[in-house]
Amino acid sequence: MFFSKKLKKFKNIKHCFFSRKNGVSQGVYESLNCGLGSRDDKKNILQNLEFVSKKIGCEKKSLITLNQKHSNEVVYFKNKDDVKNKIPGDAIVSSLENIGIGILTADCAPILFYDPKNKIIACAHSGWKGALNGIIKNTVSCFNDLNSKNEDLIAVVGPCIDKKNYEVKFDFFEKFIEQDKKNKFFFVKTRSEKYFFDLRGYINKEISNLNINNIENIEKDTFSETDFFYSYRRSRHNKEQDYGRCISVILMT
Numbered sequence: 001m002f003f004s005k006k007l008k009k010f011k012n013i014k015h016c017f018f019s020r021k022n023g024v025s026q027g028v029y030e031s032l033n034c035g036l037g038s039r040d041d042k043k044n045i046l047q048n049l050e051f052v053s054k055k056i057g058c059e060k061k062s063l064i065t066l067n068q069k070h071s072n073e074v075v076y077f078k079n080k081d082d083v084k085n086k087i088p089g090d091a092i093v094s095s096l097e098n099i100g101i102g103i104l105t106a107d108c109a110p111i112l113f114y115d116p117k118n119k120i121i122a123c124a125h126s127g128w129k130g131a132l133n134g135i136i137k138n139t140v141s142c143f144n145d146l147n148s149k150n151e152d153l154i155a156v157v158g159p160c161i162d163k164k165n166y167e168v169k170f171d172f173f174e175k176f177i178e179q180d181k182k183n184k185f186f187f188v189k190t191r192s193e194k195y196f197f198d199l200r201g202y203i204n205k206e207i208s209n210l211n212i213n214n215i216e217n218i219e220k221d222t223f224s225e226t227d228f229f230y231s232y233r234r235s236r237h238n239k240e241q242d243y244g245r246c247i248s249v250i251l252m253t
Helices: 042-056 128-133 135-145 170-179 181-186 199-208 232-237
Strands: 013-017 074-077 091-094 100-105 109-115 120-126 154-157 167-169 187-191 194-197 214-217 246-252
Touching: 013 042, 013 109, 042 100, 042 246, 074 135, 091 135, 100 109, 100 120, 109 135, 109 199, 109 246, 120 128, 120 135, 120 246, 128 135, 128 170, 128 199, 135 199, 154 199, 167 170, 170 181, 170 194, 181 187, 181 199, 199 214
Parallel strands: 074 091, 154 214
Antiparallel strands: 013 246, 091 120, 100 246, 109 120, 109 154, 167 194, 187 194
16 A cells, blocks of 8 residues: 555545555455456455445445546546446546545556645546547546646656666657657667656646645556555466456545
8 A cells, every 4th residue: 555645644535556455356356356457356356345435434235446448538527426347448536525435557657646726626538549648637637627726736646667668669659759750758769669667757748747745656667566466467477368457445534
């Protein structure tokens, strides 16, 4: 379990970037797999989610996650009638109390947001595709629609894959360069047609470009820290059939 120093200062906020520890799942899913999209035993996943909801301090039915698609789609919960589980999207913005909103990851970055002035929270799922296509910008735009000013926002980027373990091909590199030649800064050439990509660095740039200066990073590498995190890339490297997902949650009381 990993926490933000910035968010911990607020008594009305509960949050956690959960590791893979303290659950009941077995095998490649050991142990706190929260991904209902995995092929893990559903009973184990539901038991794991119950553990998470108790730790965060909400009812199990009030722990909400999305049907994540690596998109730039943002869901907004204005009132209790809006709250539904597994809506398609990759970010949730909420002004509701006692609703835990969560993101599932296995190398992508979970990002938690909080506006202490207007009492609005958000969580976003940002892999390379979501980051490139504007999931961060769209999440912040939703705050702006609610009269939040970017300079009031706190953004916390959770554990994700480290640059040294994120090797990509030339076509991947090209997508980022086509958007902005300055994105070359986030790549290091390793060999012919291959590059290391700095996902965390790119996400931080996207946040900073929106005039959000109150940024914190939980500097953990999901690929190499096998005891703490699931990793899509590591599972492929090890030729495993599937992989678990860690959950990151924020709740306002």
